[in-house]
Amino acid sequence: MHAGREVFKTMLTIMLFLIATSQLAAQKVTLSGFIKDEDTKEALIGATIYETGLQRGSTTNEYGFFSLTLSSSDTLNLIISYTGYTPQARKVFSKQNIRLDVLLSSSNLLDEIEITATRNDDNVNRAQVGVINVPMREIKNLPVLAGERDILKIIQFLPGVQQAQEGTTGFFVRGGNTDQNLVQLDEATVYNPNHLFGLVSTFNINSINDVRLIKGGFPAQYGGRLSSILDITMKDGNKEKTQVEGGVGLLSTNLTVQGPIVKKKASFIVSGRRSYLDLLQRAFVPKSTTLYSFYDFNAKLNFDLGKNDKLFISTFKGKDNGAYTGANSLNYGIGFGNATGTVRWNHLFGSRLFSNTSFVLNSYDLGLNTTQGNYYSLLFTGIRDVNLKSDFTWIANPKNIVTFGASYFYHTLLAASVSSKIPKKGKSRLVIDKKLVPKKYANESAIYANHEWEVTKNFGLNYGVRIPYYVSYKKTYVLAEPRITAKFNLSSTTSIKGSYTVMNQFLHAVPYSTASLPTDIWILSSGMVKPQNSQQYTLGIFKNLQNNLFELSVEGYYKKMKNQVLFKQGTQIVLETVIQDQLTFGNGNSYGVEFFAKKSTGRYTGWLSYTLSKTTQSFAELNFGNPFPFTYDRRHNLSVVSTYDISKRWSVSADFVFRTGSAYTLPSGRIPVGQDGTLYDGFYNDYATKNNARLGAYHRLDVSFSYKKEKLLFNHKYESELVFGVYNLYSRQNPYFVYLTVDPVSKQPQAFQASLLPIIPSIGYNFKF
Numbered sequence: 001m002h003a004g005r006e007v008f009k010t011m012l013t014i015m016l017f018l019i020a021t022s023q024l025a026a027q028k029v030t031l032s033g034f035i036k037d038e039d040t041k042e043a044l045i046g047a048t049i050y051e052t053g054l055q056r057g058s059t060t061n062e063y064g065f066f067s068l069t070l071s072s073s074d075t076l077n078l079i080i081s082y083t084g085y086t087p088q089a090r091k092v093f094s095k096q097n098i099r100l101d102v103l104l105s106s107s108n109l110l111d112e113i114e115i116t117a118t119r120n121d122d123n124v125n126r127a128q129v130g131v132i133n134v135p136m137r138e139i140k141n142l143p144v145l146a147g148e149r150d151i152l153k154i155i156q157f158l159p160g161v162q163q164a165q166e167g168t169t170g171f172f173v174r175g176g177n178t179d180q181n182l183v184q185l186d187e188a189t190v191y192n193p194n195h196l197f198g199l200v201s202t203f204n205i206n207s208i209n210d211v212r213l214i215k216g217g218f219p220a221q222y223g224g225r226l227s228s229i230l231d232i233t234m235k236d237g238n239k240e241k242t243q244v245e246g247g248v249g250l251l252s253t254n255l256t257v258q259g260p261i262v263k264k265k266a267s268f269i270v271s272g273r274r275s276y277l278d279l280l281q282r283a284f285v286p287k288s289t290t291l292y293s294f295y296d297f298n299a300k301l302n303f304d305l306g307k308n309d310k311l312f313i314s315t316f317k318g319k320d321n322g323a324y325t326g327a328n329s330l331n332y333g334i335g336f337g338n339a340t341g342t343v344r345w346n347h348l349f350g351s352r353l354f355s356n357t358s359f360v361l362n363s364y365d366l367g368l369n370t371t372q373g374n375y376y377s378l379l380f381t382g383i384r385d386v387n388l389k390s391d392f393t394w395i396a397n398p399k400n401i402v403t404f405g406a407s408y409f410y411h412t413l414l415a416a417s418v419s420s421k422i423p424k425k426g427k428s429r430l431v432i433d434k435k436l437v438p439k440k441y442a443n444e445s446a447i448y449a450n451h452e453w454e455v456t457k458n459f460g461l462n463y464g465v466r467i468p469y470y471v472s473y474k475k476t477y478v479l480a481e482p483r484i485t486a487k488f489n490l491s492s493t494t495s496i497k498g499s500y501t502v503m504n505q506f507l508h509a510v511p512y513s514t515a516s517l518p519t520d521i522w523i524l525s526s527g528m529v530k531p532q533n534s535q536q537y538t539l540g541i542f543k544n545l546q547n548n549l550f551e552l553s554v555e556g557y558y559k560k561m562k563n564q565v566l567f568k569q570g571t572q573i574v575l576e577t578v579i580q581d582q583l584t585f586g587n588g589n590s591y592g593v594e595f596f597a598k599k600s601t602g603r604y605t606g607w608l609s610y611t612l613s614k615t616t617q618s619f620a621e622l623n624f625g626n627p628f629p630f631t632y633d634r635r636h637n638l639s640v641v642s643t644y645d646i647s648k649r650w651s652v653s654a655d656f657v658f659r660t661g662s663a664y665t666l667p668s669g670r671i672p673v674g675q676d677g678t679l680y681d682g683f684y685n686d687y688a689t690k691n692n693a694r695l696g697a698y699h700r701l702d703v704s705f706s707y708k709k710e711k712l713l714f715n716h717k718y719e720s721e722l723v724f725g726v727y728n729l730y731s732r733q734n735p736y737f738v739y740l741t742v743d744p745v746s747k748q749p750q751a752f753q754a755s756l757l758p759i760i761p762s763i764g765y766n767f768k769f
Contacts, residue, residue, distance in 0.1 A: 174228075190364075317340075713769060
């Protein structure tokens with residue numbers, strides 16, 4: 001650890017020296033404060049404050065805070081703006097530091113106000129790559145399966161992101177596995193963000209304030225995963241008035257209540273969602289063989305402790321329960337869920353130094369029981385995390401922003417399985433007592449420093465280092481993760497950016513399922529299981545058109561991944577007790593080009609993304625050691641997403657996706673095992689190579705219409721929305737998997753394609769008052 005500390009100290013010293021030497025002798029004035037929604041006092045993340053004369057600006061962080069240091073002037077002309085809100089123009093007269101809190105009011109997008117230099121142009125001018133802020137408006141308007149508005153479904157339309165199976169919310173980023181994506185809700189890790197075996201995500205859209213995906217050029221504060229960070233922030237709650245909103249769909253119903261605890265000082269938000277498929281089954285099909293239910297619950301408290309201190313307390317819990325009773329003596333039950341709790345304290349040290357300290361608890365459990373014939377089996381796996389972290393942001397001036405901090409995780413992993421014969425009458429079955437399940441522990445800590453530096457008007461750097469320190473029993477890993485992103489402006493609207501990033505991952509979910517089913521087993525790094533490692537190189541060109549109305553980008557990337565983990569061929573994890581003995585280790589390579597075009601304001605909004613990519617893996621014990629395509633290696637991936645406001649009440653949304661079929665394994669030959677035998681249909685298939693075939697291309701068109709109406713109900717404004725949607729409009733029979741059989745007459749092998757979701761109409765009703 002001593003070497004890691006020295007690297008960190010050296011990097012921090014360099015950063016401070018560069019900042020000190022870049023300061024000008026002229027007198028400075030600092031404007032700092034928070035930008036919020038006028039009606040709810042909700043923090044606006046990524047809002048822009050811009051001084052038109054000096055042509056300097058800043059954006060708010062994830063708590064709505066900004067700091068802008070400028071050369072002293074008698075008059076400062078400011079433009080404060082945020083997409084979907086009416087911009088404000090302000091004049092400030094002062095030669096001293098000023099605390100400036102701003103309230104913006106939402107605007108009617110049909111009557112958009114155009115003000116020069118009001119839109120955020122960070123995509124061109126900041127030294128960052130691979131970062132996409134997902135517009136909440138698109139998430140709420142786009143058509144989704146069974147009317148369930150879903151964050152993770154929208155993520156799958158972004159460049160560099162691959163969907164797992166048809167209808168699921170699992171996603172793969174730039175050739176990485178699903179466990180290489182860190183999904184955070186208010187800084188707490190959500191290990192399995194799915195409901196209904198992946199058909200629906202666990203995030204209730206009405207409780208969410210901001211969604212950001214990072215897939216390359218990671219700033220130094222992020223670590224622990226190789227492929228992406230999906231950072232989701234909950235709403236803080238309305239500090240002005242009580243507000244109720246909810247919705248009823250085909251799968252579930254949801255309700256959100258928020259309001260002030262102390263007006264303008266403290267607020268709350270409570271949000272819940274529950275499916276009712278099981279209730280309908282019990283009422284109308286009492287002898288149904290399948291029952292499934294899920295629910296999720298969010299709550300958050302927000303306190304202003306003073307002008308410089310804020311306290312946030314948030315919690316989340318989601319749970320799924322399913323059961324199947326078969327006529328062929330096959331029965332199973334499954335239950336899995338996530339729970340998180342976060343306490344965060346924001347503090348301002350003067351006008352330039354912002355800090356956030358967080359204490360986080362999170363857990364994930366999976367229980368599975370199966371009975372078939374005279375035998376039964378049980379599986380339990382779980383994760384418990386305790387996390388303490390402290391982050392600091394020092395905004396020396398618009399040209400120099402330093403972030404630094406430290407984090408600590410205490411991981412507890414549990415896994416146990418039982419398989420036995422059903423006992424005779426009078427004897428009880430074996431059960432798995434969670435308290436007696438063997439536990440494995442690990443300590444994971446890190447320190448980091450990052451410097452965003454505008455060297456000249458046209459050249460900028462974003463560089464840093466993260467030093468993770470991992471201990472599990474007698475094995476210790478101390479690693480260095482350097483990161484650097486460089487930006488060069490070709491003009492005021494065009495830039496070229498490149499980055500190099502090293503990431504390491506100490507927790508691994510070994511993929512046993514290809515359909516995002518929650519049966520993957522999480523394991524710790526050890527002497528045998530080395531940390532996964534990636535090195536990623538990116539290069540891109542970024543362009544804005546028509547006063548930032550359109551955003552265009554082309555990014556190329558190359559990623560090398562080491563110490564990837566898979567189960568050996570034929571492993572049955574329910575029956576295994578020593579997981580490490582069933583693992584095989586290898587490497588991966590992924591490279592590609594991503595095209596992205598986006599329009600986020602006006603009556604017509606949306607984006608187009610296209611990814612051309614290739615991902616291969618190489619394992620010594622698989623495919624004779626030869627490289628083979630990753631299961632979700634898809635050469636072409638095209639998405640078109642659009643929303644059009646026909647009038648103030650009517651809007652139409654659509655999305656179209658096309659992608660190359662995923663790879664799967666076909667047998668290279670057949671061996672007869674007996675004349676007219678029933679075993680293997682009389683033949684045994686010989687699988688010589690892995691992922692040697694591809695499913696047919698996948699494509700789908702979804703459409704939805706929304707009708708919104710406002711009226712007075714008991715002297716209060718009541719908003720209603722009726723949504724009509726169609727998933728897979730032309731009912732494309734997309735391949736889900738291919739299975740093989742033998743014709744009983746000709747004895748020739750036959751392949752059949754199985755499809756999952758045909759055309760599915762939906763209707764939903766949403767309300768807000």
